[in-house]
Amino acid sequence: MTSRIAQWTLDVQDIGVMSRFWSAALGYRVEAGDDGSAKLYPPDEAVPGALPVWLQASAGPKSGKNRNHPDLVSPDGDHAAEVERLLALGARRADVGQTGEEGFTVLADPEGNEFCLLKSPPV
CATH class of the missing domain: 3.10.180.10 (2,3-Dihydroxybiphenyl 1,2-Dioxygenase, domain 1)
Structure with missing residues (x-):
């Protein structure tokens, strides 16, 4: 058995700004979480296996190049x-x-x- 990528998770400071950007960029719908996070889901017409995106609140700003x-x-x-x-x-x-x-x-x-x-x- 092997693992599969289930979603893309991104730590963000401003959930509202980032959910608006990424949902518009990807054409995804947004569901706000009770914990201050947001989950973005692919549209029905997305390719099979399109990953959801989870935006989770982070205390600090991004530093350095993404790995x-x-x-x-x-x-x-x-x-x-x-x-x-x-x-x-x-x-x-x-x-x-x-x-x-x-x-x-x-x-x-x-x-x-x-x-x-x-x-x-x-x-």
């Missing part, structure tokens, strides 16, 4: 338009040492958590 991060892909393949949409939602461009030749764009959410938008689905 892991999500890789997103635009479902319609329009990478440039999706970068602009995510920036309009509150993301910002992030420099983690990329050269510009990569097959992705590095962005950060409103609290500085890095993520990548892939130019094409992984193979």
Whole structure:
């Protein structure tokens, strides 16, 4: 038997800001938890196995580069338009040492958590 990834968990300071950003970015619905957390669920039309996201309250700000991060892909393949949409939602461009030749764009959410938008689905 092996383990499977069940959800993506992110420690955040502002549950409201972050749930609005990530739900809009992913098209997920939000359910607020009684403990100040929020759970984001994929839409019914999501691909099988799409992971839920749990935003849990954290006492401190993020420090340093993330050691892991999500890789997103635009479902319609329009990478440039999706970068602009995510920036309009509150993301910002992030420099983690990329050269510009990569097959992705590095962005950060409103609290500085890095993520990548892939130019094409992984193979």
